[in-house]
Amino acid sequence: MQGKIYKSARLTASKIEVKANLDTLFLIEHEIAKATPTLLQLGTKEKLLEFLTSEPRSYTWLWTDKNGVNVGYLTLIDKEEHGELEVLAIRVLPGHQNSGCGKEMMAFAEKIAKKNGRAKVTLVTIASLESFTTLSVQKVASL
Helix, strand or coil: CCEEEEECCCEEEEEECCHHHHHHHHHHHHHHHHHCCCCCCCCCHHHHHHHHCCCCCEEEEEEEECCCCEEEEEEEEEEHHHCEEEEEEEEECHHHCCCCHHHHHHHHHHHHHHHCCCCEEEEEEECCCCCCCCEEEEEEEEC
16 A cells, blocks of 8 residues: 655655565665665665565655655554554665654654554664664653
8 A cells, every 4th residue: 555644844755565665765775875884784675675574564654855855764563562663764865864854754653653552652773684683672752
């Protein structure tokens, strides 16, 4: 299922199917990796696909500016059984960083969590792509 689900004065978020938009998502990853060499890189489209779809209730939104230019993407996992919404990936292209886009994406995640009756939002950072097991989980907001 694809479609616009959020629009502000400067950004639009469209819910997308990861597999159908893998080229776009990988290009965003590649541009961010070039600008941030210390970032843990996914390296291939297959690894990105596995990462973003590893959970059955994961949802991805592609974010664009008012001119339709890609800004980044946000992937959330609905952890209903734990009463939380997990931010698996929040990516903002270098040209849009430090402009409030990431903040708007996180505020959007909080709205989704509230709408779905989740008590908190968590942000996951990954230290090892090989196993997906070394995670740092931070509670971002209690709702």
